[in-house]
Amino acid sequence: MTDAAIVTETLTRRFGALTAVDGVDLRVAAGQFFGFLGPNGAGKSTTIKMLTGLLAPTDGRVTLLGVDFAAHPVEVKRQIGVVPEGMGLFERLTGAEYLQFVGRMYGLDLPTTRRRSEELLEFMQLAERPKTMIADYSHGMQKKLALAAAVIHGPRILFLDEPFEGVDALAAGALKSLLGRMTERGVTIFLTSHVLEIVERLCSHVAIINKGRLVAQGSLEELRAGIPGEEGTHKTLEEIFLSIVEHDGGERPQLEELSWLT
Amino acid sequence: MADVILEHGPQSVSLANQIRLVAGLRWRLLRNKMRQRNNVMDMIGMAFAGILGAALVFGLSFAFFAGSQAFISRGRASWMALLFWGIFVWWQVFPFFVAGFGANFEFRTLLRFPLGRRAFYLIGLAYGLADFSSLAAVCWLAAMTIGVAVAQPGLLPAMLLVCGIFVLLNVTLERLIGSWLERVLARRRTREIFFALFVLAMLSLQLLNPLLQRYGNTAIPLFSRWAPYLAPLPGSLAGAAIADFAKNSPVDAFAAIAGLFMYVVIFSAMLWLRFAAQYRGEELSETLAATPRAAVRQPITGVTPDGLRFLSPAVAEVVRKEFHYLLRNGFSFILLILPPFMILMFTMQTSSRHHGVSVIGASRSAFFPGMMGYLILVLMSPAYNCFAYEGRGVQTYFMAPVRFREVFLGKNLMMAAVLAVEIALSMFVFSLRVGLPDAPIVVATLVAIVFTAVGQFAIANWSSLSFPRKLNFGQMRGQRQSGMAVLVAFGAQIMLGGISALLFFAGRWTGNPWLPTEAFVLLAAAAIGGYVASLDPLSNYAERKKEELMEALCR
Numbered sequence: 001m002t003d004a005a006i007v008t009e010t011l012t013r014r015f016g017a018l019t020a021v022d023g024v025d026l027r028v029a030a031g032q033f034f035g036f037l038g039p040n041g042a043g044k045s046t047t048i049k050m051l052t053g054l055l056a057p058t059d060g061r062v063t064l065l066g067v068d069f070a071a072h073p074v075e076v077k078r079q080i081g082v083v084p085e086g087m088g089l090f091e092r093l094t095g096a097e098y099l100q101f102v103g104r105m106y107g108l109d110l111p112t113t114r115r116r117s118e119e120l121l122e123f124m125q126l127a128e129r130p131k132t133m134i135a136d137y138s139h140g141m142q143k144k145l146a147l148a149a150a151v152i153h154g155p156r157i158l159f160l161d162e163p164f165e166g167v168d169a170l171a172a173g174a175l176k177s178l179l180g181r182m183t184e185r186g187v188t189i190f191l192t193s194h195v196l197e198i199v200e201r202l203c204s205h206v207a208i209i210n211k212g213r214l215v216a217q218g219s220l221e222e223l224r225a226g227i228p229g230e231e232g233t234h235k236t237l238e239e240i241f242l243s244i245v246e247h248d249g250g251e252r253p254q255l256e257e258l259s260w261l262t
Numbered sequence: 263m264a265d266v267i268l269e270h271g272p273q274s275v276s277l278a279n280q281i282r283l284v285a286g287l288r289w290r291l292l293r294n295k296m297r298q299r300n301n302v303m304d305m306i307g308m309a310f311a312g313i314l315g316a317a318l319v320f321g322l323s324f325a326f327f328a329g330s331q332a333f334i335s336r337g338r339a340s341w342m343a344l345l346f347w348g349i350f351v352w353w354q355v356f357p358f359f360v361a362g363f364g365a366n367f368e369f370r371t372l373l374r375f376p377l378g379r380r381a382f383y384l385i386g387l388a389y390g391l392a393d394f395s396s397l398a399a400v401c402w403l404a405a406m407t408i409g410v411a412v413a414q415p416g417l418l419p420a421m422l423l424v425c426g427i428f429v430l431l432n433v434t435l436e437r438l439i440g441s442w443l444e445r446v447l448a449r450r451r452t453r454e455i456f457f458a459l460f461v462l463a464m465l466s467l468q469l470l471n472p473l474l475q476r477y478g479n480t481a482i483p484l485f486s487r488w489a490p491y492l493a494p495l496p497g498s499l500a501g502a503a504i505a506d507f508a509k510n511s512p513v514d515a516f517a518a519i520a521g522l523f524m525y526v527v528i529f530s531a532m533l534w535l536r537f538a539a540q541y542r543g544e545e546l547s548e549t550l551a552a553t554p555r556a557a558v559r560q561p562i563t564g565v566t567p568d569g570l571r572f573l574s575p576a577v578a579e580v581v582r583k584e585f586h587y588l589l590r591n592g593f594s595f596i597l598l599i600l601p602p603f604m605i606l607m608f609t610m611q612t613s614s615r616h617h618g619v620s621v622i623g624a625s626r627s628a629f630f631p632g633m634m635g636y637l638i639l640v641l642m643s644p645a646y647n648c649f650a651y652e653g654r655g656v657q658t659y660f661m662a663p664v665r666f667r668e669v670f671l672g673k674n675l676m677m678a679a680v681l682a683v684e685i686a687l688s689m690f691v692f693s694l695r696v697g698l699p700d701a702p703i704v705v706a707t708l709v710a711i712v713f714t715a716v717g718q719f720a721i722a723n724w725s726s727l728s729f730p731r732k733l734n735f736g737q738m739r740g741q742r743q744s745g746m747a748v749l750v751a752f753g754a755q756i757m758l759g760g761i762s763a764l765l766f767f768a769g770r771w772t773g774n775p776w777l778p779t780e781a782f783v784l785l786a787a788a789a790i791g792g793y794v795a796s797l798d799p800l801s802n803y804a805e806r807k808k809e810e811l812m813e814a815l816c817r
Contacts, residue, residue, distance in 0.1 A: 054660055055809060073805075077663035086816055088657030090583060092590045092735065101583055104575040105662035110568050133590070135450060135735075149658075 005030040005157050005188035011060035013046050020046045022212040028190060033183050035203035036192045037241055039250060043212040044192045045085045048161050052082045064157060078106065081155035083163050087146040091135035095126050095145050098134060099152055106153035120148040139166040147175060158182065160191045164198055176202060200237035208244050215248045277381050281388050319398045323405040330409035339508035343501020345406055349399050350497040353432040356395040357440060370540055383537050390437040400429060420507040427522045428500050434529040441536045454735065458592040496525055576664045580672025587651060591735055601637045602687045609695035627699040630692065631707045631766055635759055637688055638714055641681055645722035646751040647743050648673050649815055650733040656815045666804035667797035674719045681715055702775035709782035714758040717789040720796040725750040727807045730814040
């Protein structure tokens with residue numbers, strides 16, 4: 001199939017005795033807004049790092065836009081944008097300097113880089129203090145800048161690790177519309193988030209990882225259909241998620257364990 | 263609003279218990295730090311520091327004992343002020359230097375717990391007494407008390423009273439300075455200015471020798487003239503109180519004690535106000551809130567041409583980024599002023615333009631390459647851990663569609679430019695102070711610099727990937743290079759410096775002044791070839807080492 005933007009085959013990563021990601025087979029179609037969910041420590045960030053070249057798989061294969069990542073890393077990286085865990089910013093640059101750095105590293109010419117940088121800073125409401133270093137930005141401002149850096153070169157796939165964490169409601173709205181516009185233009189978005197309401201609203205397709213293994217994958221309707229319950233009742237993504245993870249052996253904390261609160 | 267009473271809610275904790283809990287917390291923090299596997303070197307370092315610290319405290323305790331006993335028994339009780347001044351300066355200045363190396367545990371974090379303001383204040387004072395500087399000072403005061411008691415037992419109650427007030431005064435003042443320092447150092451910019459001033463102050467100590475040589479004779483009369491003005495200050499007051507008791511002048515003695523006590527009251531009031539501000543939740547954060555869109559802003563685009571267009575875009579951007587980092591890193595910036603400063607210092611202390619030949623007996627033709635070699639040694643050392651200040655930004659290099667050779671090229675080009683500027687500046691200072699040696703030596707030295715610098719780049723790049731260690735801007739505490747990186751740097755510099763020295767000596771032995779230049783040209787060409795050939799293997803090596811690199815830098 002040629003329209004798959006992201007394909008992984010038995011993607012595995014071990015850290016000593018711990019298998020953080022265990023034989024994950026993912027398939028994300030081009031232009032999809034894809035949510036990648038899982039409990040803490042399930043292997044989401046490790047997977048996203050392997051998909052973006054920040055971590056080498058122990059086993060398995062990653063193919064992005066039909067190109068083998070391991071064989072052609074530079075060509076693949078040119079087509080993707082990433083907001084990694086920790087954001088990966090050079091904190092001693094200003095926002096404009098960092099965007100210029102990233103734009104030029106991705107091969108944009110200087111006038112284009114500067115124009116896009118100015119527009120993105122304006123859109124993200126970061127343009128007011130052009131001489132402020134990133135080290136002096138708040139967490140939310142750093143997150144917005146990381147997002148601006150991820151899209152400045154016009155990627156065909158966007159990998160976002162917790163993009164809405166620490167971003168205010170106003171900025172989150174703007175980001176959602178930006179991401180919506182990008183999917184309309186055929187960009188594939190691969191997103192991890194703990195805020196299931198956002199994922200439910202934005203994503204058409206979802207995969208759930210638990211203890212390193214992929215336990216569910218498909219459209220929201222497909223996942224809903226696979227959950228037992230009364231016919232006709234509308235299940236939220238949170239209910240789907242909890243049902244699948246608990247079915248896979250995940251345990252929900254019980255309030256009864258707190259003796260002093262009973 | 264009525265108070266809410268919880269049936270099984272938390273009970274109030276006594277002040278003694280709170281102090282005990284804080285002491286326990288400090289101990290657990292230290293113990294857990296020691297349990298970390300990679301802190302073996304820290305433990306060894308702490309053991310050495312502990313032995314040295316104990317030797318300092320006990321050695322000086324004996325000196326304070328002997329000094330106070332001698333002053334009292336020989337009827338020079340007024341000299342006791344000197345000892346009190348020594349302790350006062352130590353108590354107030356030593357923690358100031360320690361603060362530069364960063365705080366171990368933020369006292370303010372206790373504010374999240376239900377502490378009363380009085381408890382917060384008293385715990386703050388108790389916390390101040392637990393510092394090394396305070397404990398050492400208390401030991402020395404105890405030694406002085408014993409010395410005075412041995413010389414004149416009747417002075418013991420007076421000494422105990424004066425020492426008690428002196429301890430309270432010093433703890434209060436130290437905490438007052440500490441809390442202001444904490445406020446100042448909480449901001450990145452002031453922290454870096456402080457750091458830069460600190461390093462400059464350390465460098466300025468080098469000026470002491472020439473200053474003493476020039477003005478040493480006039481310093482003592484100057485001090486005698488100013489000494490009476492110190493009389494109302496704490497060290498002098500404490501000394502005067504003991505001296506007055508020794509002279510059987512209790513009225514004067516109690517006046518001096520009252521003066522000391524007044525200081526305690528003033529400092530306590532000021533510290534109470536500082537702690538009260540902290541208690542109310544004083545904001546020390548330096549991050550920005552999002553600014554409204556309507557704010558006036560400066561244009562960020564310009565029509566400035568790309569001055570680095572002769573480089574590939576990726577290399578040019580790495581050079582630019584390195585340049586910005588250099589200007590915004592106080593430590594690197596000071597490293598830049600160090601070489602010409604060192605040349606100035608060495609030439610001031612060892613030679614002059616008129617003498618031509620130095621005091622240490624080295625001729626200009628040996629001194630010049632030696633000085634340049636020393637500069638290379640100083641300036642090249644950061645290259646062996648060149649990702650130290652990248653932090654999480656290092657991820658960008660691996661996310662971007664570039665080969666790592668371009669990152670190294672950019673970093674090495676920037677370093678080469680810095681070297682060129684520094685060498686030019688240093689040569690200028692050298693020529694002004696001593697005069698340049700003959701042309702063959704100057705040319706050979708310059709080509710030798712190319713050989714040793716380029717030769718080191720390849721090794722330094724490998725070292726940066728193999729032994730990365732994160733360093734933080736504007737911080738001194740815990741800022742150590744990896745031991746292996748230091749060893750590699752040392753080995754490479756010994757090897758390349760040794761080869762260079764041999765070639766210079768060969769020129770002298772054979773009587774051919776241009777022989778070193780010819781040899782260095784060949785070696786420099788080989789070094790450049792080796793460097794270019796190393797870039798691709800190092801790119802592959804970076805790919806293999808990326809996880810370790812990111813783990814070390816993204817903490």
